[in-house]
Amino acid sequence: MTQAARERILARIRSAVEQTPDVPPPTRDYLTAHTRDDPTQNTERLHRNLTEYRAIVHRATPTRLPTLLAERLAAQGAQSIVVPDGVPDAWFSACAIQRYGDRGPLTPAALDAIDAVITGCALAIAETGTIVLDGGPDQGRRALTLVPDLHICVVRTPAQIVPSVPLALPLLAPDRPLTWISGPSATSDIELDRVEGVHGPRRLEVVLLETEG
C-alpha cells in the first residue's frame, strides 16, 4: 500500500518538475559568524545572552565549583539530584544531598520525583545564548535533563564555546540525539506575555567553568 503510494508520489514529483530548468545549490554568501572568535568575548556574550533569556549564570574556577554547586542546590531547595555517569565525582565533594545515578534506568515517574539534574554539555553558542546537549557521558539520555525541575549545566570555558550557529553545526554529530537549549522552557501563548517554565525544567542555571586553553 505504502509502496504504491511511494511510487505514485515520486512519479507526481517527477512530472511536476521535469520542465523546470535545474536549480543550482545555494550560494552561501552569508556570514559564518557575526562576531569575532575571541575567547573572552565569546564567554561574555554567552553569559549576557543566557541571562537575557532568564537563565541564571555563574562563573567558577574548578576549585570553587563544588561549593558553588552545593550553594545553588541549597538555594533552590533541591533535596535530590540525578547525575549522569560521566560527571566527575569531585564536583559533589561539598554536597550532602541525595544523589542518584541513572540506574535501572530510572522511569519517568522516578525522575519526576527528583528535584534537579547536573550535567556538562557538548558545546555552547555565544551569539544565540544556546547550550547543546548530545547525550555524551556527562549529559546522559535526554529524559534526565527534561523531567527534573532544575537543570544546572556546566560549560567549560572558553573551550566549549563557539561564536555562532554555522560554527556549531560541523562540530555536532547528527546521529546523536541533540537538544539545543536557550533559556528555560517558556511560553508566550497567553496574550504574548512570556512565562518561564512550562514543561521542561523551569529553572536553568549555567556555570561557566574556567579551564585552561
Place this chain on the structure above:
Amino acid sequence: MSDTFLGMPAFPQAARVALHNTTLRANLRHATHTIRAKRAQAVAELSDWEQLRDAGRQIKDHTLRHLDRYLIQLEQAVTESGGTVHWAVDADDANRIVADLVKATGESEVVKVKSMATQEIGLNEALAAEGITAYETDLAELIVQLGDDRPSHILVPAIHRNRAEIRAIFTSEMAAWGRAAPDGLTDSPGDLAEAARLHLREKFLRARVAISGANFMVAETGTLVVVESEGNGRMCLTLPRTLISVVGVEKVVPTWRDLEVFLQTLPRLSTAERMNPYTSMWTGTVDGDGPQDFHLVLLDNGRTDVLADAVGRQALRCIRCSACLNVCPVYERAGGHAYGSVYPGPIGAILTPQLRGTTSAIDASLPFASSLCGACYEVCPVAIDIPEVLVHLRERVVDQSGAGHRTESIAMAAVSWALRHPSVLATAERLATTTRALHPRRPPGVRAWTAGRELPELPAQSFRDWWKENHR
C-alpha cells in the same frame, strides 16, 4: 485535505463576522503588533539577513527541483538509522497509517506536539473515530482543544483568546480531559501555565505513543528537527516508546549544513528570539535514549499539485514562521478563522487554494483576501512572493468560473465574475482596483522593512469600510 472546516462561509462573510467580535480584534491587534516590533529588532541584529534570506530561498528551490532524489535519500538515511518510512498520498492514507501504527502498540491514547500537517489531515478526528484519544500538549493547542475551538494563528493558535477566557476554559473543561484545574485558579499567565503543566505532566509520564510533525528533515543524515518553546515537544519526543512523525514532503532539506540558515532565520522571525528555548534533533532511534520505535509518514496531500504550478510552487518554501500573518493588515482585522483552514493569513491565502483546489466558495475567495500591499513578501524569510501567487490564483479562479476568455482582461473578468457571485464576494466593487491587483507593488527588499518601516496605523473600523477606503 479532509479538514475543510465544513460549512465555513467564504472569506468576506467570515471576516465580517470576526470584525464584530471586539475581543478577537483587540487580542489580534495587541498580539500582532507586539510580535512585529520585537521581530524587527531580532532581524536587525543580523547584518547578513538578506543573504540568509536568499540562501533560504535557494535551498528550498533547489530541494523542490530535486524533491524525488532528496526524499529517497532521506528514506534511506532514516531506515538505516532504525526508523521506518511510510508514504501517504492523501489525508485518508496518512490517517489510516497512523491509526494502524497506534493500534499495533495496543494503546488508545497518544500525546501530540503541535503540528500543522496533522491538523491539515484532521488526524485527531480520524483517530477518535478509531477509538484513540489524541491529547494536544502545546499550551495554545490545549486551549484550543479544551475550548472545542479552531486554531487561528500558525504559531500562537489561541491568539484570539485572552486570559479571562482561558481561565474560564481551564476551569470548566480540564476535569473532563484529565487532571482538573486547581481551585481558585487566577487569570495570571503564570498561574494558567502552571495549571497546564500539572494537567499535562501526568499525560507525559504515562504516554506510550507520541505524534509529532517536524520543521525540517535532513536528507543526507535522516535527521528530523523540531523547534519549540515550551518543552512539550521534548516530552513527546523523549518519553514515549513509540514516536510517529507526520511530515509534508516539502520539509526536507538536502544537507546538515542547510540547518545553519533556517536555525538563524526561523526563531528570529517567528518568536523574535535569537534562538527559541528548545530545538530537538533526532536520527532514527538510539539505544537506551528516547523512543525505540520511530515511524516517519511522508505526506503529499496536494503538495505535488502545488509543485506542478510553476508560479504557485514557491508556497512550498514556507517554513511556517508566521511572520506574514503578523504584518498583514487583512489578517489583523479578519482573524485567522476567516481563512477557513489550518493555514491562516497570507500564506493560507496562497497555500489552501492550491492544496484543496478552488472549487468551494471559501477556497475560491481566498486569493482575494488580500490588499496586495506586499508586506508579507518583504518579511518572508524564504522570499515567497505572495502577491504574485495571489494574482496568479485569481486568474485561475476567474478562468475556472468560465468568465474569462484569455483575450479579455483578467481584471474585467475578475469584476464580472465577482458580480455574478455575490455570495462569494459581497462587495464586488472593490475588485475594480484591478490595475493595482494585477501589478503587485514590488517592495524594495527586506532591508527597507527591517529598517523600521511598519504598516500604517489604521483606525479600527469595519473590514468592509476599511477595505473600501483602501482599495480604490
